[in-house]
Amino acid sequence: MTSPWSAFPVQIPQPSIRGLSQITKSLFISNGVAANNKLLLSSNQITTVINVSVEVANTFYEDIQYVQVPVVDAPVARLSNFFDSVADRIHSVEMQKGRTLLHCAAGVSRSAALCLAYLMKYHAMSLVDAHTWTKSCRPIIRPNSGFWEQLIHYELQLFGKNTMQMMDSPMGRIPDIYEKETRLMIPL
Template sequence: MTASPCASPVPFRQPSVSGLSQITSSLYISSGVAANNRLMLSSNRISTVINVSVEVVSALYGDIHYVQVPVADTPTSRLCDFFDPIADHIHSVEMKQGRTLLHCAAGVSRSAALCLAYLMKYHAMSLLDAHTWTKSCRPIIRPNNGFWEQLIHYEFQLFGRNTVRMVSSPVGMIPDIYEKEENQVTPFIRARKKEGCCKFLILSFTSLKSQLTTCKMVKISFLPRE
């Protein structure tokens, strides 16, 4: 495994979900809400904010440079068109001693995918290592499967080999790093669906029984008196 992308230990190394998650000495990831929090931006000395969404409106603070990447979080969105330019921009900010915050709506899919692309290009990390590192900093990351396909292609472009591949699963094609997780979750989902079906049948039977009882009572109430 390659070395961590930070030249020196990162002071803010505890995984953060609600706030800003520090990935390298000059790169952070967050949700859209956190990205508009003035205190969080200033306390982490953020100089550039990259908004990777179409739904989050940036606060546009005067002393911060903003970049918009208008991409929806769908498997068919071409986030790969921004892999190189955004990685280059993050690197440029770092060279000027600045700090970049990369965010989307939740800080889970789009911003995480661009972060992985940056780590591959400028820190020579494999896609697998980049994901392992980023997930250790922000445990909730999970780019959608379409972005994973684009990242796998990008890794091959950069290094001529792949460390992650797409595999078939009960929910469709997924990255092999999620295969074990899906195999553990799928039986639970199936059990819940089966349980839901049983509950529906029981409720339906109870409802039908109730209706039949009501009909019987109505029929009895209208019997002619002797």
């Protein structure tokens, strides 16, 4: 396991929502359109693309390895079945001095959730810290409630404790880190 901050860029990267968002020195998140942009892939030296969707087809480019994680963006989808295998693959690519692009359709829910799982497993980050960091790099991340529940369980499995929990709100079950934001959205 690498130390928590050794793989992170020296400076916090400029947040990106359209192109590739750099999370660590070797991990990026994007949407499906950006993931099929040869110029973006080559200029960021991407060697592995992990497609976490059933609806986005990849354009296959030479010298890039592709992994398909066929999961829909639905709270009942078992994304946790892929937490370890995807985290292990990202870590393996990093150890080989490669770079991974993790993408789903929008780069908001599925790819973000797998990114959080990776940061917890290989950078020993709490779920709260992994979320805070990833959101600073890609402000639009927002895993669905089912993925949050799975991430909370994964954090407990990895560390024996949780740094966040699910709570009931007028908008349904949400992670407690969204409580303040949700209150601002509900009219008085």
